[in-house]
Amino acid sequence: xxxxxxxxxxxxxxxxxxxxxxxxxxxxxxxxxxxxxxxxxxxxxxxxxxxxxxxxxxxxxxxxxxxxxxxxxxxxxxxxxxxxxxxxxxxxxxxxxxxxxxxxxxxxxxxxxxxxxxxxxxxxxxxxxxxxxxxxxxxxxxxxx
Amino acid sequence: xxxxxxxxxxxxxxxxxxxxxxxxxxxxxxxxxxxxxxxxxxxxxxxxxxxxxxxxxxxxxxxxxxxxxxxxxxxxxxxxxxxxxxxxxxxxxxxxxxxxxxxxxxxxxxxxxxxxxxxxxxxxxxxxxxxxxxxxxxxxxxxxxxxxxxxxxxxxxxxxxxxxxxxxxxxxxxxxxxxxxxxxxxxxxxxxxxxxxxxxxxxxxxxxxxxxxxxxxxxxxxxxxxxxxxxxxxxxxxxxxxxxxxxxxxxxxxxxxxxxxxxxxxxxxxxxxxx
Numbered sequence: 001x002x003x004x005x006x007x008x009x010x011x012x013x014x015x016x017x018x019x020x021x022x023x024x025x026x027x028x029x030x031x032x033x034x035x036x037x038x039x040x041x042x043x044x045x046x047x048x049x050x051x052x053x054x055x056x057x058x059x060x061x062x063x064x065x066x067x068x069x070x071x072x073x074x075x076x077x078x079x080x081x082x083x084x085x086x087x088x089x090x091x092x093x094x095x096x097x098x099x100x101x102x103x104x105x106x107x108x109x110x111x112x113x114x115x116x117x118x119x120x121x122x123x124x125x126x127x128x129x130x131x132x133x134x135x136x137x138x139x140x141x142x143x144x145x
Numbered sequence: 146x147x148x149x150x151x152x153x154x155x156x157x158x159x160x161x162x163x164x165x166x167x168x169x170x171x172x173x174x175x176x177x178x179x180x181x182x183x184x185x186x187x188x189x190x191x192x193x194x195x196x197x198x199x200x201x202x203x204x205x206x207x208x209x210x211x212x213x214x215x216x217x218x219x220x221x222x223x224x225x226x227x228x229x230x231x232x233x234x235x236x237x238x239x240x241x242x243x244x245x246x247x248x249x250x251x252x253x254x255x256x257x258x259x260x261x262x263x264x265x266x267x268x269x270x271x272x273x274x275x276x277x278x279x280x281x282x283x284x285x286x287x288x289x290x291x292x293x294x295x296x297x298x299x300x301x302x303x304x305x306x307x308x309x310x311x312x313x314x315x316x317x318x319x320x321x322x323x324x325x326x327x328x329x330x331x332x333x334x335x336x337x338x339x340x341x342x343x344x345x346x347x348x349x350x351x352x353x354x355x356x357x358x359x360x361x362x363x364x365x366x367x368x369x370x371x372x373x374x375x376x377x378x379x380x381x382x383x384x385x386x387x388x389x390x391x392x393x394x395x396x397x398x399x400x401x402x403x404x405x406x407x408x409x410x411x412x413x414x415x416x417x418x419x420x
Contacts, residue, residue, distance in 0.1 A: 014175060053177070
């Protein structure tokens with residue numbers, strides 16, 4: 001018999017650092033899932049990305065089993081890394097705090113395309129570039145399309 | 146430890162959600178849950194700074210409507226539902242891990258009662274199962290044993306029941322520290338339970354060290370374990386995948402440990418070394 005899905009939980013957790021505190025604990029615990037089992041698996045799978053914010057989509061089934069998909073870090077987190085800055089601009093629309101190139105924007109757009117609900121790389125790039133500008137980042141050079 | 150939840154309602158949701166999560170991460174927020182209208186951010190209460198949050202949100206006011214609500218979440222056992230109905234684990238017909246409410250039908254060499262309370266180690270997980278299995282194959286009578294990252298204390302309790310001379314159980318988490326003490330009492334065994342990390346091991350000496358943690362912590366603390374291990378001492382490690390075994394073996398080789406046995410189960414691995 002096919003397992004019935006009883007819930008879909010979308011969290012963002014730091015690599016290697018899942019613990020039974022909120023939101024992991026209440027979100028999974030209420031469904032009768034063994035939280036400790038999830039934490040052990042998530043942490044083991046993300047040892048190489050320790051500390052990075054990683055989106056994870058957890059599917060919980062009616063028999064209280066679960067599985068999950070770990071995605072790459074959100075576009076904004078990747079943009080900060082690309083621009084080598086810790087925090088975005090305090091006044092994002094006026095003060096530019098850093099730079100990213102169109103190549104970097106393309107790389108992030110390709111990586112996050114499915115999450116951004118875009119059908120073409122170009123539209124994903126426009127979204128990522130928009131996020132960059134909102135964070136106070138200049139997108140350098142000539143738009144490649 | 147109580148947590149602070151910050152519930153964000155955003156218009157438009159994107160790109161504000163994406164950006165604010167990346168900014169919240171810089172403010173020591175640990176994790177996030179996406180909601181229809183934004184997200185919830187979670188941070189340990191003593192790390193939360195109301196003013197820092199306020200000035201961050203103000204700086205993004207130009208990007209849309211940001212409404213936030215702060216609330217405190219009391220620490221509690223979130224795993225209680227699962228723990229109230231978990232199934233008995235039978236390790237190779239020799240060791241039983243069960244809850245106080247379970248009835249047993251036949252005697253086992255080792256009958257361990259675990260009331261987990263949000264700590265890891267009931268034998269359901271492959272790594273615990275393999276650690277128990279490795280332990281059962283190891284001479285523990287009159288040995289000095291360390292269970293590092295004790296969780297529920299299941300491995301320490303087994304070691305005590307197998308006749309260890311002394312057993313130390315150490316964990317960095319409050320819940321695990323308290324849970325190991327509770328389970329020690331439930332099983333009526335002698336265990337020295339402490340809260341801390343590998344730094345408290347300096348100057349100690351053990352015949353057997355058990356550590357079911359994760360790859361990064363094991364790689365980092367391996368030299369300390371080896372320092373604390375008597376010659377001919379045994380080190381049993383788990384908490385990682387079969388694909389991570391090469392990294393751990395390499396680190397162990399550099400410390401002149403000799404591989405004695407490998408177990409694997411559903412992609413997880415457990416290694417036994419001798420000094």
